[in-house]
Each structure stands twice: as C-alpha cells, then as structure tokens.
Amino acid sequence: MHVMDQIANQRVRDNIELAEQLRAGRRLHSLRRADRMEVKAERRMFQAWSRAAKLRRGLESLDY
Numbered sequence: 001m002h003v004m005d006q007i008a009n010q011r012v013r014d015n016i017e018l019a020e021q022l023r024a025g026r027r028l029h030s031l032r033r034a035d036r037m038e039v040k041a042e043r044r045m046f047q048a049w050s051r052a053a054k055l056r057r058g059l060e061s062l063d064y
Helices: 002-063
Strands: none
Touching: none
C-alpha cells in the first residue's frame, strides 16, 4: 500500500505543477493580448487625432 500512496502523491504533485504552468501560460497570453489591444487603441487614437487636425486645417482654410 505504501507504494500506491507514493504513486498517488507524486501524481497529485505532478498535476499541481502542471496546473501552475498552465496558469502562468494563460497569464502571459492575457498580458500579451492586453498589450496588443493597447497598441491598437493608441494607433486608433493617433489616427483620430490626425483626422481631427486635418479637418481643423480644412475648416481654418475656409474661414480665410
């Protein structure tokens, strides 16, 4: 019975280690995804800022 307990304990430890590795992998994946979303949002904000500046220049030229 002692051998079976050792095998069961080792399997539990292996499962816990695997779960921790998977959690770390998911966390890294989530961080990378959040980073990509942030870069995309920054790019969109810059594009919107550029369009607004272009529209303002167009309106200013109509005033003169």
